[in-house]
Amino acid sequence: MKGRGIASDVLLGLAPIMLLLVIWQGAVSFGFAPATLLPPPGLVFMRMARQLVTTSFDQEILSTLFRLFAGFSIAVVLGVAIGLAAAVSPSINAAVRPIVRVLAPLPKVALYPALLLLLGFGHESKITLVAADALFPILLSTYYGASTVEQKLIWSAMAAGTPRRGILFKVILPAAAPSILTGCRIGLVISCIVVFLAEMITSTDGLGHVLITAARTFQAVDMFVPLITISLLGLILNGLLQAARSYLLRGFPEV
Amino acid sequence: MNLMPSRSELKVEAAPVANPAIPMIEIDHVSQVFQTSSHQDHLALSDISLTINDGAFVSILGPSGCGKSTLLYIVGGFVNPTQGVARMKGSPITGPGPDRGPVFQEFALFPWKSVLGNVMYGPRQQGVKAAEAEAQGRALIEMVGLKGFEHFYPKELSGGMKQRVALARTLAYHPEVLLMDEPFGALDAHTRTRLQNDLLNIWERDRKTVLFVTHSVDEAVFLSDRVVMMSRSPGRIKQIIDIDLPRPRRRTELLLDPRYQKYVVDIERMFDDAGDAELQP
Amino acid sequence: MTLRALIARLAPFLACLGLLAVWQVAALVLNNDSFPTALDSIRAIPSILGDKESLVNILASLRRMAVGFAVAVVVSIPLGLIMGRSRGVASFFNPLLMVIYPVPKAALMPIIMLWLGVGDLSKTLVIFLGVSLPVIYHSFEGAKAVEEKMLWSGAAMGLSALERLIRVVLPAALPDILTGCRTGLVLALITMVTSEMIARQSGAGNILFNALDMGQYDTVYAMIIIVGAMGICLDAAFERMRERLVRWSEPQFDIPLSFS
Numbered sequence: 124m125k126g127r128g129i130a131s132d133v134l135l136g137l138a139p140i141m142l143l144l145v146i147w148q149g150a151v152s153f154g155f156a157p158a159t160l161l162p163p164p165g166l167v168f169m170r171m172a173r174q175l176v177t178t179s180f181d182q183e184i185l186s187t188l189f190r191l192f193a194g195f196s197i198a199v200v201l202g203v204a205i206g207l208a209a210a211v212s213p214s215i216n217a218a219v220r221p222i223v224r225v226l227a228p229l230p231k232v233a234l235y236p237a238l239l240l241l242l243g244f245g246h247e248s249k250i251t252l253v254a255a256d257a258l259f260p261i262l263l264s265t266y267y268g269a270s271t272v273e274q275k276l277i278w279s280a281m282a283a284g285t286p287r288r289g290i291l292f293k294v295i296l297p298a299a300a301p302s303i304l305t306g307c308r309i310g311l312v313i314s315c316i317v318v319f320l321a322e323m324i325t326s327t328d329g330l331g332h333v334l335i336t337a338a339r340t341f342q343a344v345d346m347f348v349p350l351i352t353i354s355l356l357g358l359i360l361n362g363l364l365q366a367a368r369s370y371l372l373r374g375f376p377e378v
Numbered sequence: 379m380n381l382m383p384s385r386s387e388l389k390v391e392a393a394p395v396a397n398p399a400i401p402m403i404e405i406d407h408v409s410q411v412f413q414t415s416s417h418q419d420h421l422a423l424s425d426i427s428l429t430i431n432d433g434a435f436v437s438i439l440g441p442s443g444c445g446k447s448t449l450l451y452i453v454g455g456f457v458n459p460t461q462g463v464a465r466m467k468g469s470p471i472t473g474p475g476p477d478r479g480p481v482f483q484e485f486a487l488f489p490w491k492s493v494l495g496n497v498m499y500g501p502r503q504q505g506v507k508a509a510e511a512e513a514q515g516r517a518l519i520e521m522v523g524l525k526g527f528e529h530f531y532p533k534e535l536s537g538g539m540k541q542r543v544a545l546a547r548t549l550a551y552h553p554e555v556l557l558m559d560e561p562f563g564a565l566d567a568h569t570r571t572r573l574q575n576d577l578l579n580i581w582e583r584d585r586k587t588v589l590f591v592t593h594s595v596d597e598a599v600f601l602s603d604r605v606v607m608m609s610r611s612p613g614r615i616k617q618i619i620d621i622d623l624p625r626p627r628r629r630t631e632l633l634l635d636p637r638y639q640k641y642v643v644d645i646e647r648m649f650d651d652a653g654d655a656e657l658q659p
Numbered sequence: 660m661t662l663r664a665l666i667a668r669l670a671p672f673l674a675c676l677g678l679l680a681v682w683q684v685a686a687l688v689l690n691n692d693s694f695p696t697a698l699d700s701i702r703a704i705p706s707i708l709g710d711k712e713s714l715v716n717i718l719a720s721l722r723r724m725a726v727g728f729a730v731a732v733v734v735s736i737p738l739g740l741i742m743g744r745s746r747g748v749a750s751f752f753n754p755l756l757m758v759i760y761p762v763p764k765a766a767l768m769p770i771i772m773l774w775l776g777v778g779d780l781s782k783t784l785v786i787f788l789g790v791s792l793p794v795i796y797h798s799f800e801g802a803k804a805v806e807e808k809m810l811w812s813g814a815a816m817g818l819s820a821l822e823r824l825i826r827v828v829l830p831a832a833l834p835d836i837l838t839g840c841r842t843g844l845v846l847a848l849i850t851m852v853t854s855e856m857i858a859r860q861s862g863a864g865n866i867l868f869n870a871l872d873m874g875q876y877d878t879v880y881a882m883i884i885i886v887g888a889m890g891i892c893l894d895a896a897f898e899r900m901r902e903r904l905v906r907w908s909e910p911q912f913d914i915p916l917s918f919s
Contacts, residue, residue, distance in 0.1 A: 143755065222678065226678075228891050233867070233886040240876060241782065248406070273484070276486050276488065278456050281478065283503050283547070284476045292899055298718050315763075319763055322768075324853070338770075350770070353763075
């Protein structure tokens, strides 16, 4: 029964993409858009295939991926740590809450020029921006999950002999795992988006930079390639995270 | 079946007592005040004093809101009493510990652990080696009737099965006192009667001290040596009744036993008279 | 009000002051040209707001954001509600939306610029796209969750399908819809700033990068404070309105945006 579930899930996931490709091809074939503005899908995918075997393009991908992972990892470590701390300690909670309320609605991308000034135009500024944007959903999800852990679970663990300081890692962290992983999923999507945008705004390399370069030379095909690449990367990474989530949360009832 | 006046020193003629001089659990003028959401004081328990000897199966019976669960949590060390003190074997209770093992109505199993993982949790916390803890765990799982389900996750189990796991998990760390908070309340009637029987069978083996909270007169009389009747908020002890029925108790025999029936009727009547008509049969 | 309650109410302001203080100290310690102190940056704010051209730019940004947001909301809420109640419509649009979701809308800027030029239209369109998705999604979820029995009661009272949609589904789904709008508002601001940073021509993002290019670092940071303040004010204002509209509902915790 599980096997059939996975197969039909994959098919269901592919269907919209198929549909989009059909619409795309249709738009081109029926002349809704000139080829210079909307190249046919076949051409784009051929170009993409050719690019993927070029080392220079692969290096751009690696650059983007590196910043994405670095920023996301920092966001996860900080977000989970602060979220847990705020959930178990009232004093940390009192300090963190107002700061998060102030910083969360700020468009962090507005900080980007400052980051460029302080950290230069290379990896660091982008990693920091990614981390700043991905941090808050992860922090808030962790806090929510950790602060709504069922009291009786904690009591059961204490009666079984768990010392107070062990409760955090033995009970609260595993019990909050579903929430934390949901927050991580949102954080991952945000990381993909932000790294791409940051590279588009200013960069010397990376997929976003590839798009801007192509835009400057009005090469429509070369513009679609990095866009589709980042979307595919996002889908693959999301899929991996979901798989990890399913495995880690195999004991939990479906939430 | 003498109905004794409340709050006098009572001893139970039950299983052999380890050290009759010091009672297992002593509740000494305990009161509990809670703050409601509108910042008012709510008196949940009012001056409760109770002595429970080793090996006794004692039920705390009362309508909802009478504070019986709160009393259990105080003995468990999960809640600190506003006034008074609870003692175990003479020493004041300051926090939870493996000498008093809880079983909750909501099961409270760790969803991220399998059945075996849950049961092994207590022993592992106490430093028992993995192989040994696993062997003990498997034995306990078999004892509660769940052999073959060791690697199932709680979400895959029925309510009755979950409660069996919860019981096994608590027994695994060998508590001297079992604190059971309406453990069968969330189960259907059929499962409830089966588990009542199974609980008594398991209890007969080593006769631990049991504090059993319930709102079912039936259940209290069937299971216990003593029934502590509590009134509605603020919770006070109305009466304590010794249940003088032979053990081992079989449900089919007991239901037809006039002594059992009289206990049930008398207790229900006592609640009715006081206006606490919310009791379930 | 007790001192404790007062501090609790003022906590966000205190947090702001705290953050500014940290900034001030850090800037003084680092003593770097490209990191002006908080006070210097704050001092630069009036000159930005006083400068006619900058003000025009900022107002243009807000205008684009407002238009994009408004059109998105007007289109997305009905679409989401209908999708929530009609399986056919849902299965038609769902796949499309799921594909567009992970694509950063601001990244479509260059392509859209290619098609529609560098003017207001392309930026507003991108904002529209960015806001639509969360609003559609939340309206969809909210409409889906409306209990059948409520609708049956409405039908029994003689309401037509359209009336049921407006008078039963809409109010019942309102908490979800407003959560979607809040997300949309956040995205509108982000998309606006980002699209202006990519397609420099006018707007707050443009001012930011112009100042960057010209080495006017005070202006850069001042502009950041202004944009940040816009974000906080919009969010706070929206939250207040939302609470008033859906006082009857339970607290929402969908996509975590902030402590409510």
